[in-house]
Amino acid sequence: MTEFALTVSHLHKSYAGTPVVRDLSLEIAQGEIFGLLGPNGAGKSTTINIVAGVTRADEGQVRIFGHDNRSEYRLTRRLTGVMHQEIVIDNFFTIDEALKIHSGYYGVADDPAWRRVLIERLGLGPHLKKSMNKLSGGLKRRFMVAKALIHKPRLLILDEPTAGVDVELRRSLWEFVREINRQGTTVLLTTHYLEEAEAMCERIAILNHGRLIALEQTSALLARLDGRRVVLHLERDPRPLGEDLRALGAQWDAGSATLTLPLAPGMAATDLLLRLQRYRLPVRDLELKRAGLEEVFLELTGMANDSHGGLAP
Numbered sequence: 001m002t003e004f005a006l007t008v009s010h011l012h013k014s015y016a017g018t019p020v021v022r023d024l025s026l027e028i029a030q031g032e033i034f035g036l037l038g039p040n041g042a043g044k045s046t047t048i049n050i051v052a053g054v055t056r057a058d059e060g061q062v063r064i065f066g067h068d069n070r071s072e073y074r075l076t077r078r079l080t081g082v083m084h085q086e087i088v089i090d091n092f093f094t095i096d097e098a099l100k101i102h103s104g105y106y107g108v109a110d111d112p113a114w115r116r117v118l119i120e121r122l123g124l125g126p127h128l129k130k131s132m133n134k135l136s137g138g139l140k141r142r143f144m145v146a147k148a149l150i151h152k153p154r155l156l157i158l159d160e161p162t163a164g165v166d167v168e169l170r171r172s173l174w175e176f177v178r179e180i181n182r183q184g185t186t187v188l189l190t191t192h193y194l195e196e197a198e199a200m201c202e203r204i205a206i207l208n209h210g211r212l213i214a215l216e217q218t219s220a221l222l223a224r225l226d227g228r229r230v231v232l233h234l235e236r237d238p239r240p241l242g243e244d245l246r247a248l249g250a251q252w253d254a255g256s257a258t259l260t261l262p263l264a265p266g267m268a269a270t271d272l273l274l275r276l277q278r279y280r281l282p283v284r285d286l287e288l289k290r291a292g293l294e295e296v297f298l299e300l301t302g303m304a305n306d307s308h309g310g311l312a313p
């Protein structure tokens, strides 16, 4: 039998009578990078907190590498490294001190060589002697990633690790997570940056109002929508659109001055452009777009018209 890195079975959690996680079951294979996505308030952090053993589920079971996270709490805590969403730091310590003592909390001896790797890869070197309350938000998050990894967990859980982190650091952080994964660590992550989930995760689960509404290979999720389309940026309003342009599915957006035409499955963009030639549209620029995770996500969670969108904060 395959031993999963994480097995979540029929989790339920309510706050003051309101369910926030409903009958959630999923399995994460060893070695996967798995994304847990959903709009604000969908129940992602609650799920992660239950898996990490800091929140108690009303019902259901969590197994980490086959071990129950309640009856075998000490073992599962050691197997898991969690970076929580809220910034939790020890104001009394410097980064250096905190990292030195932290693995001891898990019954794991300090490994100076590993500590140096984390310090270097997360760019913490120049800040080792600073006390926590003097660190910027991005630096605190990088420290939290180092802290989550200091005891060499086999399952790494990252709850929005890149919130408030600049683009360059986000890139290097994900690169490091990939490397850790290649060395055998299973990764469960949440992010509001859907392009990050699309690039990082082999499989993605989407939660909405505490319920699992999709769990698929990322590629299968993206293939759900055959969303290729040609977007023409025009010099002026092309309306009224002729009957045959409307039959092609052309849609005018006055705000962005773009005319969008869907590409039928199997149709080459050049074929469509040839068909458009005779309309002599005042084209300034053109783009070929495909549906991304963002579209799939919006479609599944039904939030296309919600201004919050639950996307990048």
Ligand SMILES: Nc1ncnc2c1ncn2[C@@H]1O[C@H](COP(=O)(O)OP(=O)(O)OP(=O)(O)O)[C@@H](O)[C@H]1O
Binding pocket: 015, 020, 038, 039, 040, 041, 042, 043, 044, 045, 046, 047, 085
């Ligand atoms: N300790 C708590 N007490 C009461 N309600 C809570 C508590 N923790 C979370 N909730 C509520 O549970 C729901 C799910 O919250 P949760 O933080 O799990 O969502 P999320 O998907 O992580 O959202 P976000 O993307 O905004 O972080 C929300 O409505 C939230 O207000």
